[in-house]
Structures are given as structure tokens and as C-alpha cells.
Amino acid sequence: MKETIQANIGSAAFTLDRDAYTLLKDYLDDIRSRLPNDDTETLDDIERHFAEIFHERITSPMQVVTLEMTRTAIDRMGSPADFGEKHASAAAATPPRGLRRSCTDRALAGVCGGLAEFFGFDSLLVRIVTLLLILCGGLSVWIYLILWVIVPEAQQQTSQPNQNNR
Incomplete structure (x- = not known):
């Protein structure tokens, strides 16, 4: 089972699975960083x-945009490098990558979801490994609780792919 996200893309409402949304958002953010600040029409x-x-590709309003559909669309659109070089101000505005507890992918405190996002793994896999380590004595429950306390919670994003953060 995958989490889905409602998003407006080009003034049309779509339902995307989490992976497709993340890929499309990263692609659009990369292009946005390559365009001049006053160029809103291109995006x-x-x-x-x-x-x-x-x-x-969608035959029904209830159909979900998948990761495969998004990859196909990106292949048709071309590489973000085709839109120019990244601007120095956009690269500096990108926040540093850090470990955060997930706000959206959480079963208990978001620790496993945050670890999965940080390392690029499936959160279910991280949860299973964590549970096995706790049950087999390789990981103490105390370590999980300490991570819960010291790892900050990620800020929940309310923006959608078509909203320009300018």
C-alpha cells in the first residue's frame, strides 16, 4: 500500500503516489533553480x-499517477540541465540535508521514517530491520527512545508542486 498525495499540476488536480510526487517535485525544483527569478511563465x-x-496516460479520474508514469513524462521533457545552469543563489538557498523525524511517514515517532528518508530506503524495510534488531538484542529500545528525543522533527511541507516559492 502506498501513500497518495493530491497535487495541482498546471492547474489540473492529480493524485500521485508518494514516490512520483517526490520525483516530480525534485525535478521541478531543479528546473526552478536554473531559471531566472523573474521567469514564471516557463515553469x-x-x-x-x-x-x-x-x-x-490516465483513463479515469480515480487513477493514480505512478512513479513509472512520472519517469516517462520526465524523459519526454528532458534533463533539467537543458534549461541552463543552476544559479548560485538557488544552490545557496537549498537547506543542508539532515536527519529529521518524519511528519508524514510515521508509525510511532517518525524515527524509522526519518531514517528511511535520510538514507533513501523504504520505511517498511527500516521498520522491519529495527524490530528484528530490538527483538534479537542488537538494538536497545533505549536507543530508539534517545533518537526520538534528540532527532528534530521535520517541518511539514504544505506547498504543492505548482506553487512557486519565490
Whole structure:
């Protein structure tokens, strides 16, 4: 079972699975960092083109945009490098990557979800490994509790892919 996200892309509503949303958001953010700050039309056009591509593949309003559909659309759109070089201010504005407890992918405190996001693993796999380590004595419950206390919680993002953070 995968988590889905409602997003407006090019002024059209879509339901995307979590992986597809993350991939598309990263792709659009990469392009945004390569465009001049005053160029809003290009990104809007790109989003509208993504909406057209998704509408070609989706046969029902209840159908979810998958990771495979998103990868296909990105392949059709081209590399973000085609839109120019990254601007220095955009690269500096990117926050440093750090370990955070997940706000959205949590079973208890978000520790395993945060570890999964940080290392790029599936959160279910991290939870299973953690449980096995606790049961086999390789990991103490105290370590989990300490991580719960010292690892800060990630800030919940309320923006959607079509909202420009300018």
C-alpha cells in the first residue's frame, strides 16, 4: 500500500503516489533553480505540459499517477540541465540535508521514517530491520527512545508542486 498525495499540476488536480510526487517535485525544483527569478511563465508551461502528458496516460479520474508514469513524462521533457545552469543563489538557498523525524511517514515517532528518508530506503524495510534488531538484542529500545528525543522533527511541507516559492 502506498501513500497518495493530491497535487495541482498546471492547474489540473492529480493524485500521485508518494514516490512520483517526490520525483516530480525534485525535478521541478531543479528546473526552478536554473531559471531566472523573474521567469514564471516557463515553469508554468512545463507544469501544463506535465498535466497534458498525465492526462494522456490516465483513463479515469480515480487513477493514480505512478512513479513509472512520472519517469516517462520526465524523459519526454528532458534533463533539467537543458534549461541552463543552476544559479548560485538557488544552490545557496537549498537547506543542508539532515536527519529529521518524519511528519508524514510515521508509525510511532517518525524515527524509522526519518531514517528511511535520510538514507533513501523504504520505511517498511527500516521498520522491519529495527524490530528484528530490538527483538534479537542488537538494538536497545533505549536507543530508539534517545533518537526520538534528540532527532528534530521535520517541518511539514504544505506547498504543492505548482506553487512557486519565490
